[in-house]
Amino acid sequence: MALFIDGSNLHAAAKSLGFDLDYKLLRQEFERRGKLIRAYYYTALLESEEYSPIRPLIDWLNYNGYTIVTKPAREYTDSMGRRRVKGNMDIELAVNAMELAPRLDHAVLFSGDGDFRPLVEALQRQGVRVSVVSTMRSQPPMIADELRRQADNFIELDALRDIIGRPPREPREPAAAPTTET
Numbered sequence: 488m489a490l491f492i493d494g495s496n497l498h499a500a501a502k503s504l505g506f507d508l509d510y511k512l513l514r515q516e517f518e519r520r521g522k523l524i525r526a527y528y529y530t531a532l533l534e535s536e537e538y539s540p541i542r543p544l545i546d547w548l549n550y551n552g553y554t555i556v557t558k559p560a561r562e563y564t565d566s567m568g569r570r571r572v573k574g575n576m577d578i579e580l581a582v583n584a585m586e587l588a589p590r591l592d593h594a595v596l597f598s599g600d601g602d603f604r605p606l607v608e609a610l611q612r613q614g615v616r617v618s619v620v621s622t623m624r625s626q627p628p629m630i631a632d633e634l635r636r637q638a639d640n641f642i643e644l645d646a647l648r649d650i651i652g653r654p655p656r657e658p659r660e661p662a663a664a665p666t667t668e669t
Contacts, residue, residue: 488517488520488521488522488523488524488591488592488593488594488595489523489524489525489526489527489584489587489591489593489594489595490514490517490523490525490526490527490595490597491527491529491580491583491584491594491595491596491597491598492526492527492528492529492553492597492598493529493576493577493580493596493597493598493600493603494528494529494530494541494576495530495531495574495576496597496598496599496600496621496629497597497598497620497621497644499629500599500621500622500625500629500644501644501652503622503625503626503629504622504624504625504644504645504648506648506652506653507652507653508651508652508653509651509652509653510528510544510547510548510551510553511551512650512651512652513651514526514551514552514553516647516650516651517595521592521593524587524590524591525554525587526552526553526554527553527554527555527556527580527583528545528548528553528554528555528556529556529557529576529579529580530545530555530556530557530574530576531557531558531559531560531572531573531574531575531576532545532557532558532559532560532574533559533560533562533572534559534560545557556576556579556580556583558574558576558579559574560572560573560574561573561574577600577602577603580598580603580606581603581606584596584606584610585606585609585610588609588610588613588615589613591610591615592614592615592616593615593616593617593618594610594615594616594617594618595617595618595619595620595642596617596618596619596620596638597619597620597621598619598620598621598634599619599621599622599628599629599630599631599634599635600631600634601631601632601633601634603619603634604631604633604634604637607619607634607637607638608637611637611639616639616640617637617638617639617640618638618639618640618641618642619634619635619638619640619641619642620642620644620647621634621635621641621643621644622643622644622645623635623643624643624644624645629644
């Protein structure tokens with residue numbers, strides 16, 4: 488088995504459901520489900536920023552058994568004058584999945600992006616069973632209908648919440664202001 492995690496898509500799906508992922512638990516869960524030979528995580532990074540908020544996650548994943556695939560994101564200004572970031576990792580994910588297909592029985596795709604339907608179909612033609620993890624419980628649903636229908640198995644991300652979700656953090660109490668007694 489191999490995991491193919493579309494980082495931004497999975498993050499957006501989990502956020503839409505109101506929880507954070509624990510990637511250690513995610514990896515353990517899928518190791519429990521079968522022989523895991525690779526866990527890929529795909530994300531684009533802004534090169535122009537001195538510090539990226541995703542960098543600690545990438546470093547942690549890298550040291551904890553994930554194969555990280557990144558590329559520089561491109562900044563641009565849209566027609567409304569808003570700053571946008573573009574960093575699509577679909578091709579990298581598809582190439583890795585096709586390269587690994589001859590050694591796989593099962594591919595697990597963490598994405599709801601309908602652009603992956605032809606990839607799922609191509610993997611299936613090579614005898615690979617494909618599960619897709621995303622959500623239909625968000626508004627709007629984060630899984631493209633054509634991708635869900637093509638997959639051999641659809642795993643509702645919300646159903647994994649208790650298995651791979653991080654427990655909510657307790658809000659920090661504000662420090663009491665020092666009092667001066669006279």
